[in-house]
Amino acid sequence: MSDPTHTPNAAATEANPAANASPTPAPDNAAPLDPLAAAQAEIAALQAKAAELQDQYVRGQAEVQNARRRADDEVSKARKFALESFADSLLPVVDSLEAGLAVQTATPEQIREGAEATLRQLTSALERNKVIAINPAAGTKFDPAQHQAISVVPAEQEANTVVAVLQKGYLIAERVLRPALVTVSAPK
Secondary structure, three states: OOOOOHHHHHHHHHHHHHHHHOOOOOOOOOOOOHHHHHHHHHHHHHHHHHHHHHHHHHHEEEEEHHHHHHHHHHHHHHHHHHHHHHHHHHHHHHHHHHHHHOOOOOOOOHHHHHHHHHHHHHHHHHHHEEEEEEEOOOOOOOOOOEEEEEEEOOOOOOOOOOEEEEOOOEEEEEEEEEEEEEEEEEHH
């Protein structure tokens, strides 16, 4: 009996599986067989690449924001605690002043000795924190960046040099905190 759906060509195809296979894809250098499928594949590849680049961009932006936030936190902490070291170095000075004031029967010599010791502590604390005195010697060339001339006086030294220091100035980390008040020699 013969099957009406079974045709001789179908039987030949069933007998030869290679005839059933779809045509082999064209090599990469050959023109694609189906331009629509090739375009869709290209679109899919480009969409995948765009998604990857979008992900990289979002991660990069998050990383930048995290770095900025960490830097802001560090700056905030640095500002908040910048004086901690300075204040810590001044505490012994406060302790010395309080101890000196607690002594009720101190002689003037003892008071002077205590004041000198406290001044040494204070000067040391300032120097540890990069606060350096500007105290130019007589005859030093006048430097308007570090000195403020209060008056010009005739003197037996070179013109525009320091004659006397009326008040010390101070630098903090090489920046003028307060200029030294000086008198300067007049030109001859």
